Amino acid sequence: MPDNPGPHPDPHPPSWALPARAxxxxxxxxxxxxxFPYAADRTFTPPDSPLADLQALHRLLGVERAVIVQSxxxxxxxxxxxxxxxxxxxxxxGVALVRPDTDxxxxxxxHEAGVRGARLHFTPHLGAAPTADEIxxxxxxxxxxxxxxxxxxAGNGIAEHAEMVRxxxxxxxxxxxxxxxxxxxxxxxxVESLRRLLDTGxxxxxxxxxxxxxxxxxxxxxxxxxxxxxxRSAPDRVLWGTDFPHPNVRGFVPDDGDLVDLLPKIAPDPxxxxxxxxxxxxxxxxxx
Numbered sequence: 001m002p003d004n005p006g007p008h009p010d011p012h013p014p015s016w017a018l019p020a021r022a023x024x025x026x027x028x029x030x031x032x033x034x035x036f037p038y039a040a041d042r043t044f045t046p047p048d049s050p051l052a053d054l055q056a057l058h059r060l061l062g063v064e065r066a067v068i069v070q071s072x073x074x075x076x077x078x079x080x081x082x083x084x085x086x087x088x089x090x091x092x093x094g095v096a097l098v099r100p101d102t103d104x105x106x107x108x109x110x111h112e113a114g115v116r117g118a119r120l121h122f123t124p125h126l127g128a129a130p131t132a133d134e135i136x137x138x139x140x141x142x143x144x145x146x147x148x149x150x151x152x153x154a155g156n157g158i159a160e161h162a163e164m165v166r167x168x169x170x171x172x173x174x175x176x177x178x179x180x181x182x183x184x185x186x187x188x189x190x191v192e193s194l195r196r197l198l199d200t201g202x203x204x205x206x207x208x209x210x211x212x213x214x215x216x217x218x219x220x221x222x223x224x225x226x227x228x229x230x231x232r233s234a235p236d237r238v239l240w241g242t243d244f245p246h247p248n249v250r251g252f253v254p255d256d257g258d259l260v261d262l263l264p265k266i267a268p269d270p271x272x273x274x275x276x277x278x279x280x281x282x283x284x285x286x287x288x
Contacts, residue, residue, distance in 0.1 A: 002047040005253055007245035011060060012257035016264060018062040019274050023281035025067045026175065026208040026241025027054055029084050030074075036083070039075030046073060049245040051084045057244055061260050067285055069095040069119060069150070069175075071247060076102065078110065085114040093285040095119050095150050100137035111145040116285045117173065118142050119150040122157050135164070143170055148204070148284065154179035159193035171202050173284065176209030176243070177230065182222050183215050186229065198234040204284055205230055207266065207276070208241035210259060217252040220262060227266040231276070235267075239284060240276050 031038070031048035038045065058066065066088070070081050076097050085092050094115040098107060118138055122129045130138070139149070148171035153161060158178040165172055174197070180190040197203040207230065210223035231238050240263065246253050267273045281287065 002045050004044055004046040004247060004249065005251075006047040007049060007053070007057075008253050008255045011057065011255045013060055014062065014257050014260035016261070018260065019278055021064050021282075022062060022277040023065040023067065023239075023285075023287070024058060024061075024063045024242050024244070025239040025281050025285070026069055026206050027066055027244045028069055028071045028247055029054055029080050030071065030245065030247070031080070036074065036077075036080035038073050039077065041075065042073045044073065044248045046245065046247045051080075051087060054084075054244060057242070057256055061242075061256060065091050065093075065281065065287060067093045067095060067116075067241070067281065070097045072097070072121065073247070078115075081115070082113050088114070090114075090288055093287065098138050098141055100134045100141075102138075102141060104141060107141050107145065111147070115147070116145075117148040117150050119152060119175075122151065122153045122161060123179075132164070135168075139168065139170060146286070148173050150175055152176070152179075155181050156188075156190045158197070159189045162193045162197060165197055165203060166200060171204065171284070172197075173239070174203065174205045177205060177207060177213055177223070177226055179209060179212055180226070182213055182226065186222070186225060191226065191229075194230070195233050198230070198237060204237040204239060204280075205234070206239045206241050207231070208239075208243045210262065211246065211249070211252060211254045212243075218254075220254070220258070224262050224266055227262070231267050231272055235272050235275055236280060237284075238276055239280050 095117040096115045098118040150173045207227040210220045214220045214223040
């Protein structure tokens with residue numbers, strides 16, 4: 001039985017029109033479980049949220065392209081991701097879960113399907129973090145294809161792993177604004193580490209997971225302030241995503257229309273919004 005609430009049941013349309021080719025750079029597809037079973041060793045169980053639900057949300061929001069991130073719920077069985085990428089016919093890119101023992105032929109097949117990154121978890125609720133040797137092995141598998149590494153950290157994790165991030169020979173994308181702990185303030189060591197990493201030139205950050213960062217939801221004000229700070233720090237290397245269907249949360253689930261409506265506050269300049277929603281994801285995820 002699902003132990004997660006699932007997405008907002010009735011999101012509202014945005015109050016402004018997204019630009020053509022706008023991209024949701026972080027979203028997920030779950031199930032349907034009778035066709036795409038969940039992994040036996042998963043640490044949470046979401047309700048089904050199939051591709052049709054994601055596509056309905058994107059039509060409501062005005063999103064034309066998306067990056068679908070493989071979730072630990074499906075483990076390394078990428079059948080649902082393959083199916084979604086095929087349905088997207090070039091409008092979707094994927095981020096996979098690659099292990100040190102993944103067959104290189106499978107990585108090549110994922111690349112051909114539209115995958116452009118591998119996600120590494122450094123969050124205890126999703127299992128043990130990869131070791132240095134395991135990270136090196138994943139890098140060797142994905143580097144020939146030009147993939148990025150997507151890092152999922154939380155709390156002070158971005159500061160703790162900053163040197164590792166600097167050492168990676170691939171592009172790095174930090175998920176969910178590093179899930180930094182904003183109770184420590186907007187200039188905490190984690191926030192400052194994230195900004196310094198952005199200064200390196202090939203570290204990118206997703207302005208997703210605002211509800212995971214906010215200290216007093218349903219207000220997302222401090223998360224929006226952090227996102228605005230990151231836009232000012234590196235406008236050419238920030239991306240935006242819904243995190244639909246907002247997996248592995250308890251209690252508050254944001255209205256995705258509200259998340260879109262935060263963007264003019266985060267990036268008041270329309271040119272910056274064009275970068276965040278169109279230009280940056282085109283470059284980062286190798287869209288046609």
